[in-house]
Amino acid sequence: MGISLNATVKEVLQNHRRRRHRSTLLSKVEDDNDVLKGLASQADDIAKWKCRSDVYKPRFKSKDTWLLIQEVHLRCDWHELTWFKNSTPKFSFFFWTVMHDCIQTALVKGILKENYTTAWDAVFHNIKRLAPDKTALFVAKYALQATMYSLWRERNARKHGEESSPPLRVIKTLDKAIRNRLSTIRLQGKEFENALVYWFSTRN
Known part of the structure; x- marks a missing residue:
């Protein structure tokens, strides 16, 4: 595909040119890359913290992180x-x-x-x-x-x-x-x- 093993996602989106492939898998990768190029923005990346399943927020909360990494148990009546x-x-x-x-x-x-x-x-x-x-x-x-x-x-x-x-x-x-x-x-x-x-x- 012409992509370096050490290339970042940003470098691939900015510099990679689509190629034709006999492999269906590689063609799918090219398609996904084109989709990402269309969604990519020139703005700076924004860091977000995972709070719940598929929920991300810009602010970090230790409680949310703690609940994510712990097993969920039933609350004791005492x-x-x-x-x-x-x-x-x-x-x-x-x-x-x-x-x-x-x-x-x-x-x-x-x-x-x-x-x-x-x-x-x-x-x-x-x-x-x-x-x-x-x-x-x-x-x-x-x-x-x-x-x-x-x-x-x-x-x-x-x-x-x-x-x-x-x-x-x-x-x-x-x-x-x-x-x-x-x-x-x-x-x-x-x-x-x-x-x-x-x-x-x-x-x-």
């Missing part, structure tokens, strides 16, 4: 209890890892009140029912993650030969950690400014 604003990253990550094993534990009885249960699915359902009250929902989710993390730390300490902590000490340490986090959130703005007061109201 994702809202795992990743939420003002959560503590180590709590969220630990909760995420635990959820793949689905352990059960008793949590935040003062918040769930008469809906308190040790059944794992029921715990999730009852916490989600708090949605109309954003403060109660946030405190319940945060307490859930903090409780699980505290229990894991205590289990890990005992497993490695450290002295076990009495249940009352574990509860006090957990309560203090939650109060400290709610206090810092109150100083950040109006959102959840009553969370600490609400937490105190749930304690016996």
